[in-house]
Amino acid sequence: MDNLREEIRKKYAGAVSSGSCCCGSGECCSTGSDPITSDIYTEEELSKIPEKARAKSFGCGSPTRKAGIKKGERILDLGCGTGLDAFLAALETGPQGKVWGLDMTDEMLEEARANRKAWGLENVSFIKGYLEDIPLPDGTVDVVISNCVINLSPEKEKVFREIYRVLSPGGRMAVADMVFIRAVPEEVKKSLCAWAGCVAGALPEAEYVTMLEEAGFSDISIKRERVIYFQEEELKSLFPDLSPEVARYISGSLASAFVFARKNVGL
Numbered sequence: 001m002d003n004l005r006e007e008i009r010k011k012y013a014g015a016v017s018s019g020s021c022c023c024g025s026g027e028c029c030s031t032g033s034d035p036i037t038s039d040i041y042t043e044e045e046l047s048k049i050p051e052k053a054r055a056k057s058f059g060c061g062s063p064t065r066k067a068g069i070k071k072g073e074r075i076l077d078l079g080c081g082t083g084l085d086a087f088l089a090a091l092e093t094g095p096q097g098k099v100w101g102l103d104m105t106d107e108m109l110e111e112a113r114a115n116r117k118a119w120g121l122e123n124v125s126f127i128k129g130y131l132e133d134i135p136l137p138d139g140t141v142d143v144v145i146s147n148c149v150i151n152l153s154p155e156k157e158k159v160f161r162e163i164y165r166v167l168s169p170g171g172r173m174a175v176a177d178m179v180f181i182r183a184v185p186e187e188v189k190k191s192l193c194a195w196a197g198c199v200a201g202a203l204p205e206a207e208y209v210t211m212l213e214e215a216g217f218s219d220i221s222i223k224r225e226r227v228i229y230f231q232e233e234e235l236k237s238l239f240p241d242l243s244p245e246v247a248r249y250i251s252g253s254l255a256s257a258f259v260f261a262r263k264n265v266g267l
């Protein structure tokens, strides 16, 4: 697939503008309405965020809940979408801290900035950029969070190198992502809808660990949160470019997971 990143950007621009699905038709990809994005935040988390700022969520977990953010830390949210996790992180780090939300899709950033302005939060800003080329200096971030985004990159080695570069010594990566827990047919990995739907680009757990080790990380853990099952109708609406026989393999082959890794102190 040529220029996959651009194709994924267009899908997310369309999804956030229309409030609908990344592929096909149907009400997927909006908070609480498909097997990946539904029920990922607690009522307590959601109650802290103004309604408009939590209306669009495309994630698969709640990285902030597990990142152990301390007051004053500097946080980077990779692929921030309309800002929900960046806002949760901003509340955790408080006024002495700082959060950057990074995304490549203008339509996402526009909504994130409008949400921030309407709320008046001072310690968060949204920047345009790519996971593979983060526009921040070396060693300037204490915690990298991300919600269901790393799987979307076709260049994950670059992403992990970039995360390592921007983290301060002892800094940590605490992300929600999708992982494969069993093999799927090769057709799935060639489907644009499966890429945009956070399926095709997921790494098998062991490969995820190896890639993080190769980037220099230690203290690595991957904890499965929930195995994702799709109904026949959901498969049809989410992956219209796959035959029903192939799409069926997706159900039960993936899990959402919390991935943690640390940059060594003194490096």
Ligand SMILES: C[S@@+](CC[C@H](N)C(=O)[O-])C[C@H]1O[C@@H](n2cnc3c(N)ncnc32)[C@H](O)[C@@H]1O
Pocket: 005, 008, 009, 012, 056, 057, 058, 059, 060, 078, 079, 080, 081, 082, 084, 085, 102, 103, 104, 105, 108, 129, 130, 131, 132, 146, 147, 148, 149, 152, 153, 198
């Ligand atoms: C599945 S959505 C998740 C959005 C947000 N984290 C959330 O939980 O609602 C993926 C987001 O990552 C962004 N994205 C995907 N690939 C990217 C890349 N290579 N560089 C920067 N942003 C990317 C998309 O624009 C989109 O906003």
